[in-house]
Amino acid sequence: MDATRIATLPKVELHVHLEGTVSAATAVALATARGEDPAEVLVLEAGPDGALRYPRPFRDFLHFVDTFLASSAQVRTPADLTTVTEAFAAAQVAQGVRWSETTFTAVTMEQRGWEPRAMWEALAAGLAAQPDTHVGFILDTPRDLGVDVARRAAELAGDALAAGLPVVALGLTGVEGAVPVGEFAFLRAAADEFGIGLVPHAGEMGGPDVVRDSLDLLRPDRIGHGIATVQDADLLARVADEGVVLEVCPTSNVTLGIVGSLDEHPIRQLRDAGVALTVNSDDPPFFATTLRDELAHAVRLLDLDAAGLAALERRAVDASFAPAEVRTAVHAALDAWEAAG
Ligand SMILES: [Zn+2]
Numbered sequence: 001m002d003a004t005r006i007a008t009l010p011k012v013e014l015h016v017h018l019e020g021t022v023s024a025a026t027a028v029a030l031a032t033a034r035g036e037d038p039a040e041v042l043v044l045e046a047g048p049d050g051a052l053r054y055p056r057p058f059r060d061f062l063h064f065v066d067t068f069l070a071s072s073a074q075v076r077t078p079a080d081l082t083t084v085t086e087a088f089a090a091a092q093v094a095q096g097v098r099w100s101e102t103t104f105t106a107v108t109m110e111q112r113g114w115e116p117r118a119m120w121e122a123l124a125a126g127l128a129a130q131p132d133t134h135v136g137f138i139l140d141t142p143r144d145l146g147v148d149v150a151r152r153a154a155e156l157a158g159d160a161l162a163a164g165l166p167v168v169a170l171g172l173t174g175v176e177g178a179v180p181v182g183e184f185a186f187l188r189a190a191a192d193e194f195g196i197g198l199v200p201h202a203g204e205m206g207g208p209d210v211v212r213d214s215l216d217l218l219r220p221d222r223i224g225h226g227i228a229t230v231q232d233a234d235l236l237a238r239v240a241d242e243g244v245v246l247e248v249c250p251t252s253n254v255t256l257g258i259v260g261s262l263d264e265h266p267i268r269q270l271r272d273a274g275v276a277l278t279v280n281s282d283d284p285p286f287f288a289t290t291l292r293d294e295l296a297h298a299v300r301l302l303d304l305d306a307a308g309l310a311a312l313e314r315r316a317v318d319a320s321f322a323p324a325e326v327r328t329a330v331h332a333a334l335d336a337w338e339a340a341g
Helices: 004-006 025-034 061-072 076-092 106-113 116-128 147-162 186-194 208-218 227-229 233-239 248-257 267-272 291-302 306-318 324-341
Strands: 013-015 097-104 135-142 167-173 195-202 224-225 245-248 277-281
Touching: 004 291, 013 277, 013 291, 013 306, 025 061, 061 106, 076 097, 076 116, 097 167, 097 324, 106 116, 106 135, 106 147, 116 147, 135 147, 147 167, 147 186, 167 186, 186 195, 186 324, 195 208, 195 245, 208 224, 208 227, 224 248, 227 233, 227 267, 245 267, 248 291, 267 277, 267 291, 277 291, 277 306, 291 306, 306 324
Parallel strands: 013 097, 097 135, 135 167, 167 195, 195 224, 224 245, 245 277
Antiparallel strands: none
């Protein structure tokens, strides 16, 4: 399949962090505009052309987290957050993404001094500037910040919903194993109370036990990553049988050193076992990728034809929290795209 065909595919993205879409150039510009030295306040390296870029590859997960947090800490004013949100939405539209679910760590921004209402207004203003885009927010809590912070994250989601922000789910991110999964079981009750979803990361850095505990204790709507599922035959069969949808992010896993290379990525094993997977970019500029690149990798690794690629995106929209009219429009666009081939 040629690149043009993938470029025109109507796309759906379920796993992309808003702060993870801040490019090194944007972070440098924000720091420089305040008179700060980017080399001091950001985690960067010089690329082959001499321009500062995010480190590649990351030494480990914590090196990535340090880089991510230093970059997102530059998003300090409502104008900054609106600019970042608008740039994200524009990039999704440019890639043909019809529906995006983007994770935003409001609880970390609040710890940095943001007022909740200022965040919601800035995010809404960024989306309003790109009326062609359709976005739902996932408000996550990094598990390593603990249970009290997670309770606050749930409160913030309720506050954002009351303010009219399109929040579609709660998320659970951060260092797997830092706190037992069961301590976050209240997030399921909170999500149910708000009438939204719960989409924890699990089985990314962590093992199959984190995926199993998440299924048992959180009753998640989907699992972020979940690639460790292939390490346990019983779990693999269960995830396939129960139709658990995994948000697979191939280049993210390679760049963070979880798998050695794209060719060694377990995406084919998951597919061959009957697992319902989706393909996503996670933190595109940090991993020097785009959703389009990730879908091209999926086409190669899974040997997909047009029908297979359209089926991948149909599954993504079916597993999303998109409103009915968006689902209908995405299905129609995919039918037309497939027929045009
Ligand atoms: Zn993620």
